[in-house]
Amino acid sequence: MQIYLARNNQQAGPYSLEQLNQMLSSQQVLLTDLVWHQGMTEWKALGELTQGQLKYEPVGQQIVNPTFNNTPFENNLDQNITTQKTPITPNNVQAAPVGKRISAKVTDLALFFLPQLMVMMYYMPDEAKKIAESGASMENQMKVVEILNESIPVSAHMAMLAFVFILLLVQSTMIKKSGQSIGKKLFNLQIVDNTTLLPPGSLRGFFVRSFLFIVLSQMVAFMPLLAIIFIVDLVMFFSKGNIALHDRIAKTRVIEISK
Structure with missing residues (x-):
């Protein structure tokens, strides 16, 4: 059959x-x-x-x-x-172009990080700005985070947490149903299982491919590791089939679909 x-x-x-x-x-x-x-x-x-x-x-x-x-x-x-x-079949799907993949990823990251950065910049006191301008050492980063935690009102913290939760829920739901994040939908790309070519579900499609990256990005102490992962991921974009590091881990690929 x-x-x-x-x-x-x-x-x-x-x-x-x-x-x-x-x-x-x-x-x-x-x-x-x-x-x-x-x-x-x-x-x-x-x-x-x-x-x-x-x-x-x-x-x-x-x-x-x-x-x-x-x-x-x-x-x-x-x-x-x-x-x-x-x-x-796995042999005749069209791999997503590198430019579109990067554009979709940048879009998703911008949706996640830009509102948080805007809130932090709004409430960042001059003292924290001077420390940040003096260097990006681990000690300086910790001082800036400590000052920000004290200067940002509780209501703003709660609003940021609510925004992050809603955005992650929306992205996870979209990827589970169609294999598309907001960024990938804008650029007509789709995440599929490497074998079945069907959406891989939220566990592999979202949590393995993206959520772990988001968790690491929120941990200042892991910034050097995060930079290495990002560079390796970017290099693998240009491999055969444009299969990045998180694709290999999740056993997925990103394909281009018609509008």
Whole structure:
């Protein structure tokens, strides 16, 4: 049995029934995803076929190898799916251009850091500015942080925490559903599993790829390590397939998608 899936105008497959059920149980595949295999006359939501269960057990379907001469991929595609004669596989997806990847990353980082920097600069007293201008030593950084903690009102601290929490929640939800952060959505990029080419979920797609970086960035003592990680990540952008360090760790890749 060869099963094809589609989500957000992106087709993936073929998968075996066993692979489909494994991805269903791990929520790599959603019940709202569209599915088609030989014997079906049109694409349908997976949840409609499984009756809301996380297991697909086709009944009374005559399954043969698809020939692509007269299948829904060419003639009877659902209106929400873009016609594609060649199924998406790891060998024929288009890797995201380096320029777009960097632009998307800068956008996401700017959304996270700029509001915090603006608040800190607004409340930063002259004493802290002079210390910061005297050098970026660890001792100076600790002094600036200490002064800022005393000068920034509790209400501003709470507002920053609320902003960070909401932003992280939005980014995590978007990546879980579509494999796109705000930045990647703006530049038509998508995070996908390196093997299945489906969104990898929030654990790998967000927490492994981005959240750990964010945690490290908030720890002043780890700034040298953070710089090294950033440089290594940037160098790997230019490797084959533009697969960066966090992609290799999370077993993901970033691809370019049509508008």
